[in-house]
Amino acid sequence: DQQVKQNSPSLSVQEGRISILNCDYTNSMFDYFLWYKKYPAEGPTFLISISSIKDKNEDGRFTVFLNKSAKHLSLHIVPSQPGDSAVYFCAASALNNFNKFYFGSGTKLNVKP
């Protein structure tokens, strides 16, 4: 059973608008969350992370929000650019086993010029 879920396989957004990618998790022991970006034929690259002691973390155009009570996190990209078109994975790990990362199935973002 998947402990991290990304229920939207794809998302299409106009350049300059906001992209919101969502991720849900089931394991209440997860306390560290990451977003990775993946281009075709390349490995995932780290984008941004958040610890469970925070509810928001911002890095330039990228902001991650964490709602622990809902077991939900989201990645906001503002403004979206065509170069942001990629597959985005969320991942989570728990303090009691922090080497084990659980990934969602990914959301393919298409930013249209």
Added chain:
Amino acid sequence: NAGVTQTPKFQVLKTGQSMTLQCAQDMNHNSMYWYRQDPGMGLRLIYYSASEGTTDKGEVPNGYNVSRLNKREFSLRLESAAPSQTSVYFCASSIAGGHQPQHFGDGTRLSIL
């Protein structure tokens, strides 16, 4: 700066053949990981090595063995390949275990006929 290098990039095997996937990192990272990615699914952890000399099972270890040859290298072996092991395999490394982002190689696409 190569980062994480995986060899080979592509391989086709017959059922029952054996194969070793190689991974090397030049970032002086302590922890290394092997994942597989299947269509419609996220990355799933096969094995990891928190530090040189240690290895542990991940989420889907059956059918695989690993060797942490030294601090730089972490190999994944399929002793008797099965069609269910057709996948894209990613190696990753991080500075240490714990809540640190991982750096990924570009993957090995493995097909087993």
